[in-house]
Amino acid sequence: MPEPTPKTQGIGYKTLMAWLFTAPGLIAQLVFGWLPVLFSFVVSFQKYYFIKEPEFVGAKNFQDVAIDPLVITAFKNTLYFASLSIGLTFLLPIFVSILLMEMSRRTIRIMMILWFVPVASTAGITIWKYMYHPNLGLMNGILRGLGLHELKWLDDPNLAMFSLILPGIILFGPGLIYIAALQNVPEELYEAAEMEGASMLRKIWFITLPRLRPIIAMMLLFSIIGSMQVFELPFIMTGGGPGYATTTVVMYIYSLAFGGYNLGKATALAIVLFGVIMALVLIQRRFFPENIDETPKRA
C-alpha cells in the first residue's frame, strides 16, 4: 500500500494542515487581540477594581466621559497632533521622495543613507527630552550659536505639540518606503510621457502619485491609527503638559486608569476612541481606495 501523500488525501488533508498552521496565530489573535477588546466592553459598564469584585454601573462610565471637559481637550489635542503628524511626517516625505527620484542614482543613494542613519541610530524619544532642555539642550544651543532667540520647546503650550512631532519627521522613515515604491514604477511610463511632452508636474500627477496610491493608502491608514493612539511621545517628553496642552486621548486613558484608578471610565473612553478611529478608517477607505484603477467614491 503506498504512503498517503498530500495529493492522495485531497482537500481534507490540506484543510487540516491549513488549520494546524494557522491555529497558533488565530489563538494568539483571539487571546491577545479579540478577547481584551470584548472584555473591555464588559469593563466599560462596571466599576472595576484590581482586587475586589467589579460592580455593574450601567452607562455611568459613558455619562462621565460625556460630561468630562478634559475629554474634549484630549480629543482636540489628538486631532491636532494627528493633523500635524500626517501633514509633516506623512505628506512631506511623499514630496521629498518624488523630488529625490528626479535626481541621479548616486544622489538618491547618498540621500537615502542620510535619511536612514538617524532612524537607525538615534536612541529614541528620551534623548529628545534632553535636546529640548531650555538651558542645556542641543536645540537651544543651536539657536544660541546662530544668534537667535531661544525657544521654550516643551514649555510653551503653543509650541509643545510641534516639538513632539519634530522627532517623528526625523525618526519615522516613511520616505524610505516611498522611495522603494517609486523605484518599482516602470521607467517606460515616464519615457512615454516624456515623448508626449509631459511636464514634471504632470508626470507626478498622472504617473507617480497613482502608482504610489496603494502604498500611500496603507501608510495613511497606519498614520491615522498611529497618530490617534499617540501615547509615548507626550508621556515621556511632556507628561501631557504644560497644563493639558499635549494630553492626548490615550494619555488621558492611562491617567484615568493608573492615576485615578478609574478603569471603568478609562475603558469607556477607550471604546469611544475605538469608535472614532473606526469612523476615520471607514472614511479613509471610502475616499482613498488602494486599487490604482478604482476611482475614489464621491460623497
Place this chain on the structure above:
Amino acid sequence: MTVRRTIFFCLLSLLTVSCSRNAILDQMVAGKKLKPQEYAVLPENDKVRYKDVILRVPAQWGGAILPFDKGPYESPIDKTVHGGDLQTLMGLYNQSLFELQNPRVKVEYINFDMWTDNFRSALAVALSAKKAPAYYIARDLPLTIEQGMYADITELMKKWDQFKMQPEGSIREGTVNGHIYTIAANELGATVIRYRKDWFREAGIFNEFGEPGPRSDWTWDDYREYAKRITNVAKNRHGTAADDAGSLFYTESNGLDFYIPDPTGQHDWIFNDKDPRMLDALKSVREMINNDKSVTYSTTMGWYERHNEFDSGRVGMISSFSPHIARDSITSPTKMGKDTVYRDTVGMAPPPRGKNGYIPLHPITNPIGFDPTLSKEQLEAAFEWCKSWFYGDNFLNRMRSAVLEAKLKGQQSEVYVEYLILPYTPKENLLDKPMEAVFPKDYLSTYKALREAHSPPLPRQFGLREPAPAEFSKAVHALFADAITTQTDVKELLAKHANLINTNIFRFGGKENRDKMRLYIQERTDFYKKYQPTFYEKDWKHRIETYYKVATN
C-alpha cells in the same frame, strides 16, 4: 500475566507506603508548629516539605539577590564571598536566620521595582496574577486601600510592642475608617529645604547658629526674598526650581487646602478657588518666574530633574526629603565637588512658614502595605519580616556589618544616618561617637523640630473619601503650569480649572457624609488649637467660618 500482576502489586505497595509515610509526616510536622530546634533535626527533604509559608520579599526593599553572572568564580555565591559583597551575604544570612526563627516560612527574594512610574501598573498586574511581593510601598492612599490593594493589619499592629513608636503622620496616612493598613518604613523624614550654604554665605544670609542658611522660623516672604538674592542669571544660577506646583510655594507655606467641604452639600468636596489666597499663590509663582527670575521651570521638571539642577550647581534651594540629605552627606561626601565636603556645602532647613503662623513641617515615612491576597500565616510572616528588617535582628545585623565594612574601607558608617532617621527605638546602640560629630547643626536642629512636630488629621480617618492623589496632583500641577506658561488672567484660569476639577474629580459623597465631615473639621480645629495656636488664632478659626461650612439641610 503473573509477572504483570507481580509488578502491579509491587507498585501498589510502594504507592501505599509512600502515601502513608506522607500522612504520618503531615501529622507530625504540618499540623504542629515546630520550634527551631525541632526543625533543625528534621531530615533535609522533610525540611523542604515543612516550609509551606512562602514569603516573597522585594529585593529592592528587604532582600538581596545573588549576582546573575558568576564571572571568573566557581559560582555566584563564590563571587559574592570573594568579591567582598557583604550586603548580599548579610541578606542571605538574614534570610537563613529568619527561616530558622520561623521554620514554616520560606523567604524568596524577588525583583520588584517600587520606585518608578511603572509601579502602579506593575502592582495591579502582579496582584491580579497573585505574583506580588508580600509587602510594597503604599502609594495613592487612601484610594488604593479602598481599591482593596492592601491588607488590613489592625490586629497585628496593636500586638506590636513598637506600635506607639509609629509616627503619628504615618498612622494617620494608613488609617481608613479606624482600620490600619500600613506600617512606617525606617526613614522618618519630612519635606524640607535643601540649600547651598556657599551661595547663602555669598548673599550674606545667616541662620541662628551664625552659619550660612535661613533661620528655622523663616517665612514664605523670606523664601521668596532669598531666592531672589541667591539668583545670578548671568552665571546660570537660580534661587529655586519648580516642578509645576512645587511643594513649597505659597499654598504649602500658608497651609491652604486645595479642597474644602462642598457648602451646598451635594458632594463631599469642592476645589478651593474661593479663598483669595489661591489667586495670590498663582500670581506669586508667575512673578517669581517672570519678574524675579529666581525660579527655573520646565514642563519636564520633576523630582529627579529638580535634584539634578541642584546637584549640578544651577539651583540654590529645592524642596527635598530630609533623609536623603542626611544620607548624601555620609555616602557621597564629595558629591558637590572634589574640593568640598557635602555637609559644609549643603544645608537642611524646615520649610518656610506662612505669615499666618502655619508650620508646614509634617513628619512622614514611606508607608508599607501588605498583599491582601496573602494567607493569614503569610501575612503574619510578612509582618514579622518587616519588624525584623526595619528595627529588629535583620536591621541590627545589617548595621553591625555596615559599621565593620566602613571601618575596613576607612569610610564614615551609614549607621549614623540610620539612627538619625529611625522612627523606632533600636534594640542596641551601635554609635561610637555623638551625632554632633557627624552631622552639622542645621541637620540636627531640623530633625529635632521634625520629631517634635505633629501631623494634622486626615479625612480618611473619619471614613471620608479623598480624591485620587495622582489624578488630583496632576490637575493642580496643570493649573500652576498654565499660570506659569501662559499670560491668561489668573482669575480666569482658577475658575476654569476649578470647574474642571469639580466636574471630574469631586463628584462623590454628599448628604450621607455630613456628620463625618463635621467630626473631621472639629478634629482639625482641636489639632490646631493644641499644636499650632498662632495659626488657629490668626487664620484657622476665621477660615472655618468662611470656607469650611458644612451644609445642614
